[in-house]
Amino acid sequence: MNSGEQADRDFSRARRRAFLRRVGAFLRNDPASNKLLSFDEVRSALGAVERVYLGMRTVAVADIVGSVGRHRDFDRAFLPSKGELGERWKKIDRLMQKAEELPPVSLFKIGDAYFVNDGNHRVSVARQQGVEMLDAEVIELRSRVPIDAKITAGSLLHKMELRFFLERLPVDRVLPEVKIELSDVADYRRLGTYIEAHGFRLSQLWRRYVSPEEVLRDWYEYSYRPISEMIREEKVLVAFPGRTELDLYLWVVRNRERLALEARDNRISPEKAMDDIIRKRRWESRMPGSG
Numbered sequence: 001m002n003s004g005e006q007a008d009r010d011f012s013r014a015r016r017r018a019f020l021r022r023v024g025a026f027l028r029n030d031p032a033s034n035k036l037l038s039f040d041e042v043r044s045a046l047g048a049v050e051r052v053y054l055g056m057r058t059v060a061v062a063d064i065v066g067s068v069g070r071h072r073d074f075d076r077a078f079l080p081s082k083g084e085l086g087e088r089w090k091k092i093d094r095l096m097q098k099a100e101e102l103p104p105v106s107l108f109k110i111g112d113a114y115f116v117n118d119g120n121h122r123v124s125v126a127r128q129q130g131v132e133m134l135d136a137e138v139i140e141l142r143s144r145v146p147i148d149a150k151i152t153a154g155s156l157l158h159k160m161e162l163r164f165f166l167e168r169l170p171v172d173r174v175l176p177e178v179k180i181e182l183s184d185v186a187d188y189r190r191l192g193t194y195i196e197a198h199g200f201r202l203s204q205l206w207r208r209y210v211s212p213e214e215v216l217r218d219w220y221e222y223s224y225r226p227i228s229e230m231i232r233e234e235k236v237l238v239a240f241p242g243r244t245e246l247d248l249y250l251w252v253v254r255n256r257e258r259l260a261l262e263a264r265d266n267r268i269s270p271e272k273a274m275d276d277i278i279r280k281r282r283w284e285s286r287m288p289g290s291g
Contacts, residue, residue, distance in 0.1 A: 058134070089124060
């Protein structure tokens with residue numbers, strides 16, 4: 001089989017794999033998981049502006065998750081999603097078969113994820129041929145929101161809300177030990193509002209301006225830490241698989257406010273609020289059809 005025939009076969013195989021991946025994502029009701037990320041959308045969501053030239057690097061092909069302007073031409077595995085890509089794709093495939101040296105690809109780096117600026121077909125063919133590493137010229141865009149190669153189009157909204165939250169309240173700088181991770185995307189703003197309300201009460205109590213750093217440290221010491229320690233000691237997360245410690249913290253806080261309103265008693269403790277959540281969870285788990 002000559003290189004032209006092999007390239008035809010490789011492209012047909014790649015298109016078939018792309019089709020099967022698209023069908024699989026549809027059947028899982030998760031088409032976003034198979035989408036190649038748009039660099040511009042990720043950069044905008046994360047507020048990544050500062051650029052640093054990193055020069056030549058060797059990059060894992062699996063860490064390349066998006067493209068500048070060509071994200072609709074390939075799927076998440078960089079398989080070609082359009083038949084008209086064949087001529088260019090097969091030309092690159094033939095060159096790689098002959099082990100001819102190709103110029104390095106050009107990549108943007110955000111966090112631990114990479115996006116193709118130039119060389120989309122080279123990345124696609126490399127993945128199809130099982131190449132694990134590529135030489136690349138890399139420019140890094142820095143963001144305070146951490147991401148890695150697991151990021152998907154579906155999780156991008158969470159990252160954007162996390163960015164807004166950190167711009168509002170610098171938890172990552174003041175309390176680096178607190179992992180800001182919430183299951184409900186709307187809870188980032190709810191958490192921000194709750195911490196700011198805590199700060200307002202402090203300013204009323206202390207009768208002076210309270211800096212965001214002071215607010216965060218006081219919130220951590222007298223609101224978050226006691227509840228988080230209680231969650232860990234009681235191993236409450238075991239009853240709520242897939243949820244985070246901050247999820248439960250917000251549930252406890254909001255449930256305490258609800259119970260206090262119902263009882264017309266502001267002395268309701270966080271312990272009682274958490275016990276109420278656990279009791280309801282156990283009752284729900286005994287309901288028919290709860291699994």
